[in-house]
Amino acid sequence: MWGQRKSDADNPRQVDSEGGSLACMAAVARHSGFNHLLVQPMSATLMITAALPVVFVFIFHYSERSVRDWMEAGLDSKMQLLKSIRSGVFLQTPAG
Numbered sequence: 229m230w231g232q233r234k235s236d237a238d239n240p241r242q243v244d245s246e247g248g249s250l251a252c253m254a255a256v257a258r259h260s261g262f263n264h265l266l267v268q269p270m271s272a273t274l275m276i277t278a279a280l281p282v283v284f285v286f287i288f289h290y291s292e293r294s295v296r297d298w299m300e301a302g303l304d305s306k307m308q309l310l311k312s313i314r315s316g317v318f319l320q321t322p323a324g
Contacts, residue, residue: 262276
């Protein structure tokens with residue numbers, strides 16, 4: 229129980245390969261579309277200028293939620309460890 233991780237949120241170095249692949253494909257598609265000049269350059273620039281702040285807001289909210297979940301997972305395990313130390317049962321656990 230004590231030696232096991234409760235979730236992958238405890239490992240900050242784990243890479244989400246599915247999300248990374250999706251982001252890479254989106255970047256390639258966007259770059260390709262812009263380079264093919266499907267619309268006038270000025271229109272394309274205005275659309276990107278209008279769309280990027282919205283994209284940045286979504287990215288910020290996703291990142292903030294992920295960091296909060298990771299921090300809460302770490303805090304929960306630390307609180308449980310502290311509770312077992314205070315109650316005197318820590319020595320009966322594998323970590324003790």
